[in-house]
Amino acid sequence: MISSERLSKQLQYLRTISDPATGGSGINRLAFSDADWKCRDYLIGLMKDAGLHVTIDAFGNVRGHLPGRQENLPAIMFGSHADSVPDGGNYDGIVGILAAIEVVKSMQEDNFQNDHPLDVVLFMCEESSRFSAATLGSRAMRGELSIAELQRLQDAEGHSLYAVLKTRQLNPDAIASAKYDRPLKAFFEVHIEQGKVLEHTKTQLGVVTGIAAPTRLRVHLHGKADHSGATPMGMRFDSSCAAAEIILQVEKSASSYQAAPVVGTVGIVRVTPCAMNVIPGETELGIDIRSISAEAKDAVSKEICRQIEAICQRRSLTFDIEEISKETPAAMAPAMLDFLGAICQRQNRSWRFMPSGAGHDAMHWTDYTATGMLFIPCKDGISHNAAESADIKDIAAVTEVLEEAVRTTSQADFHFSESV
Numbered sequence: 001m002i003s004s005e006r007l008s009k010q011l012q013y014l015r016t017i018s019d020p021a022t023g024g025s026g027i028n029r030l031a032f033s034d035a036d037w038k039c040r041d042y043l044i045g046l047m048k049d050a051g052l053h054v055t056i057d058a059f060g061n062v063r064g065h066l067p068g069r070q071e072n073l074p075a076i077m078f079g080s081h082a083d084s085v086p087d088g089g090n091y092d093g094i095v096g097i098l099a100a101i102e103v104v105k106s107m108q109e110d111n112f113q114n115d116h117p118l119d120v121v122l123f124m125c126e127e128s129s130r131f132s133a134a135t136l137g138s139r140a141m142r143g144e145l146s147i148a149e150l151q152r153l154q155d156a157e158g159h160s161l162y163a164v165l166k167t168r169q170l171n172p173d174a175i176a177s178a179k180y181d182r183p184l185k186a187f188f189e190v191h192i193e194q195g196k197v198l199e200h201t202k203t204q205l206g207v208v209t210g211i212a213a214p215t216r217l218r219v220h221l222h223g224k225a226d227h228s229g230a231t232p233m234g235m236r237f238d239s240s241c242a243a244a245e246i247i248l249q250v251e252k253s254a255s256s257y258q259a260a261p262v263v264g265t266v267g268i269v270r271v272t273p274c275a276m277n278v279i280p281g282e283t284e285l286g287i288d289i290r291s292i293s294a295e296a297k298d299a300v301s302k303e304i305c306r307q308i309e310a311i312c313q314r315r316s317l318t319f320d321i322e323e324i325s326k327e328t329p330a331a332m333a334p335a336m337l338d339f340l341g342a343i344c345q346r347q348n349r350s351w352r353f354m355p356s357g358a359g360h361d362a363m364h365w366t367d368y369t370a371t372g373m374l375f376i377p378c379k380d381g382i383s384h385n386a387a388e389s390a391d392i393k394d395i396a397a398v399t400e401v402l403e404e405a406v407r408t409t410s411q412a413d414f415h416f417s418e419s420v
C-alpha cells in the first residue's frame, strides 16, 4: 500500500536539506552542491531500504535495481531528479523520485512479484541553473554527452562540469560508459505540473501527451533614428511601432492556431538608442514559440515570419530574422496514453490529457521506449520558487497511479498495443 504518511515524512525531512549559505527561504540544492549530495545520499538510503540494488554511473546518476523473476526481460524504468534551482521548491523533481521509491517499497511490502526487472532512477543535474544546460543526467544516459562538452560547460564561478564531477569522485573520462543500453519495456516519470491548468480545471491528475520544445527567433528591425520633436508622424521609420505590431501578431498567430495548442512569447524587446527624445531606429525582439506538435510549431513560426515581412514592408523598414534554435518536441505514444488513461479511469481519478510546456527528463526517453508522464497540481501553478507547494493527497494519488502502471507493465504477459 502506498503510504502518504511515509511520503509526507520524507518530504518534511528533505525540506531541511538545503544550502543555507545561498540565502532565501526556498530550497537550494544546486546540482553537485553539498546539499544536492546530502539529498542524494538520503535517497540512496531510501532505495536500499526498499530493497533496491544501487549502482552509480560515471555522471553520478543513481540506479536502484530490483531483479525480475525473468531478469533477462527488458526493464521498467521510473524516477526523476532531486536538484533544485536557486531558492526553489521542495516538490520539483523530488515528488517524482519519492513516488518511484514508494512504489517499490509498497510492492515489496505486498510481496508483489515482478517478472520484468525494475530500475528506479535518480537523474543528476536536471536543472539548467548551474551549467546553463538542462537534463544533463538523462543526456549522459542516452550517450549524448562528450568529454569535450563536460569541459566546455561551466558554472558561474568558472568551474567546468568536468572538474566538478571529479570533485565528487565521479569519472568524466568514462562518460561514454554512462550510456544506458539495456532494452526497456517502459519509462515513467511523475512531476508537479509547474503551471495552472490542473488547478484551474479542478483536476487532480494530468496524463502528459507530449513535451513541448521551443523554436527561438531573434529579430532585428532596422528603421531610422530621428528627432522625436522635429519629425512629423508621416515621415518616421519607427522600429518600435513595428515591434509592437509584431508582438501582438505573435500572440494572435499562436492563440488562433487550431490543430494543436501553440504558445508564443516575445520575452526580449531591446530598443535602441532607448532615449525619450529619439525615435527608436533599431529594435531587437526575442521570440519563443512552443508546441508538442512539430508541424504546429513550424506552421506558426512560418506565419509569424510572413507577418514580420508584411509589417516591415508596410512601414518601409528592413529586418533580419535569425533562427537561434529549433528543437523537436517529444510525443508520448497513443498506446501509452490509453494505458495511463485507463488506470486513472479505473482508480476513479479526476484526470485529463495535457501537454507539458516545460522540459523534463522524460523527453529523452520517448524515442527509446514507451514513455509515460503524470502531472499533479501545484498551488497557484507556482514553481521554481520558495512558494512551490503540492497537496500530499495529490502526491499519494499520483503514486498509486504510478504503482498500478509499474505493476501492470512488470508482468511478462502484459503488452502495449502495436502503436507504442
Ligand SMILES: [Zn+2]
Pocket: 081, 092, 093, 126, 191
Ligand atoms: Zn523538474
